[in-house]
Amino acid sequence: MDLGLGGKSAVVTGGSVGIGSAIALALAGEGCDVAINYRRHKVEADEVVRRVEALGRRGLAVQADVASFQDAGRMIRTAVETFGRLDILVCNAGVTWDGVIWKMTEQQWDQVINVNLKGYFNYNRAAALVFKDQKSGKIVNISSINGMRGKFAQANYAASKAGEIALSKSLARELGKFNVNVNVVAPGLVMTEMAREIPQEFLNKAMDETVLGRFASPEEVADLVVYLCSDRSRHITGEVIKIDGGQYI
Numbered sequence: 648m649d650l651g652l653g654g655k656s657a658v659v660t661g662g663s664v665g666i667g668s669a670i671a672l673a674l675a676g677e678g679c680d681v682a683i684n685y686r687r688h689k690v691e692a693d694e695v696v697r698r699v700e701a702l703g704r705r706g707l708a709v710q711a712d713v714a715s716f717q718d719a720g721r722m723i724r725t726a727v728e729t730f731g732r733l734d735i736l737v738c739n740a741g742v743t744w745d746g747v748i749w750k751m752t753e754q755q756w757d758q759v760i761n762v763n764l765k766g767y768f769n770y771n772r773a774a775a776l777v778f779k780d781q782k783s784g785k786i787v788n789i790s791s792i793n794g795m796r797g798k799f800a801q802a803n804y805a806a807s808k809a810g811e812i813a814l815s816k817s818l819a820r821e822l823g824k825f826n827v828n829v830n831v832v833a834p835g836l837v838m839t840e841m842a843r844e845i846p847q848e849f850l851n852k853a854m855d856e857t858v859l860g861r862f863a864s865p866e867e868v869a870d871l872v873v874y875l876c877s878d879r880s881r882h883i884t885g886e887v888i889k890i891d892g893g894q895y896i
């Protein structure tokens with residue numbers, strides 16, 4: 648199926664490792680130029696750019712903290728200047744800092760909300776300014792099933808992920824008349840650096856929850872994101888699509 652993504656350009660936040668790098672490479676594989684941002688993973692970010700270029704597309708890595716409003720504006724402007732256009736934003740950069748509520752510090756709460764929720768606001772807003780003027784654009788925000796069901800010891804993370812869903816539904820309403828689709832992908836457990844911090848006992852529990860008996864790969868999440876970035880999904884907006892092997896039915 649030709650997704651018609653050839654010649655489009657995309658920004659993927661947190662695109663240096665994990666799910667973000669799989670999304671960046673999948674978009675490049677469909678013909679998109681791709682800009683990623685990174686905070687600390689410069690070597691990995693440069694490697695993703697090299698692989699994007701090996702696919703015959705332009706790649707760009709920008710050091711930018713997603714929690715910074717100024718950095719987001721700079722990153723989106725740089726992508727537009729470098730590629731001459733911007734068609735797609737995938738907000739993916741995220742962190743966890745788990746703990747039960749009676750042990751959770753203010754710092755734990757603030758950091759997760761600042762990166763996950765404010766970070767998505769920063770990039771959605773900056774891209775919306777471009778998309779509204781050009782009267783087209785696709786936004787895909789990576790949330791989590793834990794933003795839909797809550798999670799033990801993840802009050803900060805689950806709240807941020809629920810906030811991303813509410814942000815996305817609101818923007819779908821605001822931007823629909825400008826031909827901009829805003830959707831959410833909500834993965835279950837995916838074995839990345841983030842998941843490797845989870846104790847084995849909790850991983851076993853999550854595995855038991857899946858009805859397919861396995862976790863998704865980052866590439867499987869990327870396949871769904873690519874579809875939502877294409878015009879094949881043009882009548883889908885304000886939607887939250889789980890990709891979790893039935894972990895949360």
Ligand SMILES: NC(=O)c1ccc[n+]([C@@H]2O[C@H](COP(=O)([O-])OP(=O)(O)OC[C@H]3O[C@@H](n4cnc5c(N)ncnc54)[C@H](O)[C@@H]3O)[C@@H](O)[C@H]2O)c1
Nearest residue numbers: 661665666686712713739740741791834836837839840841
């Ligand atoms: N792995 C899972 O089980 C899982 C499940 C559901 C949802 N998710 C979501 O998927 C997304 C990607 O997660 P992942 O598993 O690939 O995690 P990961 O830890 O492998 O990657 C996270 C990325 O975000 C970047 N990042 C973190 N803080 C940043 C900041 N302040 N500024 C810029 N970049 C920053 C990191 O550098 C990294 O590139 C996250 O939004 C996460 O919440 C992951």
